[in-house]
Amino acid sequence: MSADDGTLTARLRAAGCVFAEEEAARLLAAAPDAAALEAMVVRRVAGTPLEHVLGVADFAGVRLEIADGVFVPRHRTELLTMTARALIRNGATVLDLCCGTGALGLVVVRGVPGARLVAADIDPVAVGCARRNLAGVTAEVFAGDLFEPLPAGLRGRVDILLANVPYVPTAEIAFLPEEFRVHEARAALDGGADGLDVLRRVAAGAPAWLAPGGALLCEAGDAQLEAAHAALRAAGLHPATVTDEETETHVVVGRLR
Structure with missing residues (x-):
């Protein structure tokens, strides 16, 4: 060359x-x-x-x-997968909502005997990527809005619900680096007025899909933690936060007891 x-x-x-x-x-x-x-x-x-x-x-x-426009998984989000892997057990059922490329679910179930992975995203291009990335791991990758496309038989059976939801407040999107703001789908970034619109929707729906003792995991910004915990409590989940001080990343965990 x-x-x-x-x-x-x-x-x-x-x-x-x-x-x-x-x-x-x-x-x-x-x-x-x-x-x-x-x-x-x-x-x-x-x-x-x-x-x-x-x-x-x-x-x-x-x-x-990964295809053009699809959310690029960030290094900081590895904390979410590490937190989930500390909770997972053999034979667990893992649901990856807002799955993008399928990265989170793939990493969390890797090497776990008998694990079942189900994934979904609203972006059909992302779903295409996830289906290719997860080939050989799962055929259960669905296109649709949050829980809407999931099989009814999954209700009450999810042990770990990964939800890498968009959590950037709408007004702050204009200040993101161009790589994110211009080249990634807005739906993967925009979390509404305070950044927590999608998280609230996921939290509200999660108890119907989680198994007893199951956990919802998602990211939130430092200023959003109190409101994120409130959303989980309102849904009947028991919240806690795992923080990586080096990357200033927060993972909110909501357990169903």
């Missing part, structure tokens, strides 16, 4: 890519020829997330297919 590593790194660095050298190496490795490489670099320099340019995203040790 004719592209020079140094020149490519310089182009990416000039465009504001913090990890320009690493990105250059990944683009060079992924491009089948010089023309494809140039097309990929043009997209990246224009602000398209590297994951969308490459068509893959890495999360918690797994590599996932």
